[in-house]
Amino acid sequence: MPTQILMPALSPTMTEGNLAKWHKKEGDAVKAGDVLAEIETDKATMEFEAVDEGTLGRILVPEGTQHVQVNQPIAVILGDGESAADIKAAPAAKPAAAPAPKAAAKPAAPAPTSTPTPTLPPRGGGNGRGAMAAPAPMPQVRAPQPGADGARIFVSPLARRLARNARLDLGGLRGTGPHGRIVKADIEAAIAGGGARAPGYVAPSFRKERIVAEAGNIPYTEFPLTAMRRVIATRMTESMVHAPHFFLTVDCEIDALLKARQEINDTLGQKTSVNDFVIRAVAMALRQVPLANASYSDDAILRWNVVDIAVAVALDEGLITPIIKNADQKRIPQIAAEMKDLSLRARQGKLKLAEFQGGTFSISNLGMYGMREFTAVINPPQACILAVGAGEERPVARHGGLAVATVMTCTLACDHRVLNGAEGAQWLQAFKKLIEAPAALLA
Numbered sequence: 001m002p003t004q005i006l007m008p009a010l011s012p013t014m015t016e017g018n019l020a021k022w023h024k025k026e027g028d029a030v031k032a033g034d035v036l037a038e039i040e041t042d043k044a045t046m047e048f049e050a051v052d053e054g055t056l057g058r059i060l061v062p063e064g065t066q067h068v069q070v071n072q073p074i075a076v077i078l079g080d081g082e083s084a085a086d087i088k089a090a091p092a093a094k095p096a097a098a099p100a101p102k103a104a105a106k107p108a109a110p111a112p113t114s115t116p117t118p119t120l121p122p123r124g125g126g127n128g129r130g131a132m133a134a135p136a137p138m139p140q141v142r143a144p145q146p147g148a149d150g151a152r153i154f155v156s157p158l159a160r161r162l163a164r165n166a167r168l169d170l171g172g173l174r175g176t177g178p179h180g181r182i183v184k185a186d187i188e189a190a191i192a193g194g195g196a197r198a199p200g201y202v203a204p205s206f207r208k209e210r211i212v213a214e215a216g217n218i219p220y221t222e223f224p225l226t227a228m229r230r231v232i233a234t235r236m237t238e239s240m241v242h243a244p245h246f247f248l249t250v251d252c253e254i255d256a257l258l259k260a261r262q263e264i265n266d267t268l269g270q271k272t273s274v275n276d277f278v279i280r281a282v283a284m285a286l287r288q289v290p291l292a293n294a295s296y297s298d299d300a301i302l303r304w305n306v307v308d309i310a311v312a313v314a315l316d317e318g319l320i321t322p323i324i325k326n327a328d329q330k331r332i333p334q335i336a337a338e339m340k341d342l343s344l345r346a347r348q349g350k351l352k353l354a355e356f357q358g359g360t361f362s363i364s365n366l367g368m369y370g371m372r373e374f375t376a377v378i379n380p381p382q383a384c385i386l387a388v389g390a391g392e393e394r395p396v397a398r399h400g401g402l403a404v405a406t407v408m409t410c411t412l413a414c415d416h417r418v419l420n421g422a423e424g425a426q427w428l429q430a431f432k433k434l435i436e437a438p439a440a441l442l443a
Helices: 084-089 157-166 184-192 208-214 227-242 255-268 274-288 332-347 421-436 438-442
Strands: 003-006 016-022 035-040 045-049 054-059 065-069 073-078 245-253 294-296 301-303 309-311 313-315 318-320 361-365 384-398 401-415
Touching: 016 227, 054 084, 073 084, 157 184, 157 227, 227 318, 245 421, 255 274, 255 332, 255 401, 255 421, 255 438, 274 309, 274 332, 274 361, 274 384, 274 421, 274 438, 313 332, 384 421, 401 421, 421 438
Parallel strands: 309 361, 361 384
Antiparallel strands: 003 073, 016 035, 016 065, 035 045, 054 073, 245 401, 294 301, 313 318, 384 401
């Protein structure tokens, strides 16, 4: 029976893609492992390989087609003894898994009095810019115990937090978890379906017409959002909403590092960058202070056993973070060679999924753009990202007098659910010590 080929999900965030090019034409023989097509995902252009043998009987989606939904049939493979006449009898493609049903809001009914969630003080130390501002009081949400009908509401901790952030009325939801428990999928479905909101809530709107009107109906040029821009917008918004950021800043003197870099370049004839030293220092600091090499989950803090450093690379259409895996086990020349190769293929859209998906810690370096210092948004599910500024000559106090040194400002963004201020400062101290005494980085 003919086999339908479905649009693959080539990354965890992919819901649609563009069919850039077919490598086979109708009538060509196909073997498992043959490259059938090139698919543009939200991150890169990737090759799609066949898993079945046969003949490419029909191409259902021509190359150049955009916004092809995941699991949509794109071609049909014919087996031995089958012909194009058999294609009509091919089984229908299995539809993509349907999202959780939208929760309908129950009619308003007498309900228990809403109780405000108490405001908790921030855990641990503050940030590098002074004491943390006290968090705003949590929005009032219907008390989680009694529902509108007097029954107790069972809800997971993650679902309760998501509902609180969205000001969603838990009393109007029906859970799909065990024993009717409200779980994350129920909250997401309710938000997507406009579930019941707490009084006074106004959903944000970014419709083009509204934005143009608020800007005063001035002339504009429209640039459609790419898949990458949409994913960046979604993930960074989620990060700022769900991960309580705090920031710590330190100045590092890098004259010794610059001298060591020049010696490597002259001796080995290989070009290394300051960023290669930063990657190595970050990796070694994570081994010394593994608290920062972790992620938050509702059940536990997950401390990773490997050190994989994601490094932000700017693209015309967005941003991608190729990964130096096991960076703590690699010397600077090897890091430099890998980073050069990854950056080149990132800009060509030729990275493999495993080369940019994941990572346990991120680095964003805007020093080449002359940025003295900045803050970066944490890349979930990681707990930290280091923002690296430009190295520049500045006056420094030394032995009671003034001197001139090359100083690089670095700002660490931390997820307060994973680290407190003292723990973030401990990691940043370890990083500063390594950067300012680069002999340890060359060992």
